[in-house]
Amino acid sequence: MRSKLLTASLVALAAGQLWAQPSAAETAKEQTAKNEQAVDITVVPLGNWRYDDLYAGAWSADRMLDEFAVYGEEGEDIGSIENLIIGDDGQVLAIIAQVGGFWDIGDTHVSVPFDQVELAPGEARIPLTEDNADDYSIFGDAGFYYEETAQNVNLVDDDLETPAGILKATDLIGDYAYLSGNLRYGYVSDLLIRDGKVASVVVNAAGYGTPGYYAYPYTIHGWGRGVNGWRYDLPYTEDDVAGMDTFDYDQMKYNMGGSASGEG
Numbered sequence: 399m400r401s402k403l404l405t406a407s408l409v410a411l412a413a414g415q416l417w418a419q420p421s422a423a424e425t426a427k428e429q430t431a432k433n434e435q436a437v438d439i440t441v442v443p444l445g446n447w448r449y450d451d452l453y454a455g456a457w458s459a460d461r462m463l464d465e466f467a468v469y470g471e472e473g474e475d476i477g478s479i480e481n482l483i484i485g486d487d488g489q490v491l492a493i494i495a496q497v498g499g500f501w502d503i504g505d506t507h508v509s510v511p512f513d514q515v516e517l518a519p520g521e522a523r524i525p526l527t528e529d530n531a532d533d534y535s536i537f538g539d540a541g542f543y544y545e546e547t548a549q550n551v552n553l554v555d556d557d558l559e560t561p562a563g564i565l566k567a568t569d570l571i572g573d574y575a576y577l578s579g580n581l582r583y584g585y586v587s588d589l590l591i592r593d594g595k596v597a598s599v600v601v602n603a604a605g606y607g608t609p610g611y612y613a614y615p616y617t618i619h620g621w622g623r624g625v626n627g628w629r630y631d632l633p634y635t636e637d638d639v640a641g642m643d644t645f646d647y648d649q650m651k652y653n654m655g656g657s658a659s660g661e662g
């Protein structure tokens with residue numbers, strides 16, 4: 399689902415709509431230093447961290463991508479969620495939905511502001527109609543993707559670039575997670591969304607020797623770009639994470655069944 403082809407006739411954006419992107423060669427350390435200058439980073443002590451709020455009201459981004467159907471203004475099933483667009487402060491800005499096979503618009507992708515999305519277990523309802531579909535273009539004024547200068551190019555949705563400071567859920571899920579001291583800890587298996595923001599980053603730490611999923615508080619600007627792509631730096635040491643309880647998806651109020659990362 400996440401790698402369906404998006405066919406579009408592309409027109410270049412005005413220069414004022416383009417943002418400078420960080421270099422792929424920029425190290426995570428350099429990026430983190432820039433982020434720390436831009437915003438104060440509040441670290442939640444794990445001794446005060448509980449899963450209760452996540453169990454009671456969080457949504458799994460991974461399951462939204464894998465399992466949710468998208469319904470339109472009239473209640474018809476019109477597509478699926480392809481991506482979540484997230485600010486590096488954790489605010490969920492929009493969903494990218496693949497819709498089509500109905501009306502006269504054919505298959506396309508739309509960008510819908512997250513505050514216009516109504517979530518229910520297994521579904522997302524958006525105010526999309528045949529008449530207003532153009533208002534939700536992923537390349538429009540409220541869009542979050544770069545347009546290319548090529549014409550009539552088949553593009554894989556996950557490969558489209560976003561501006562600096564704007565992240566895609568599919569960029570982040572699957573990234574390596576590190577503890578303090580540049581110690582590789584595992585990989586990001588999920589993002590838990592609560593009240594319109596990323597509340598927690600779920601890490602699969604099996605490779606570290608502690609099998610299971612562990613949900614950590616989302617840290618503003620925890621993401622950094624290293625030489626091999628994005629990574630997530632947890633502001634915790636090995637001693638801090640020792641004895642952490644595993645995260646139990648079955649306790650989530652909005653649990654869809656199965657396990658994280660599309661397994662089960």
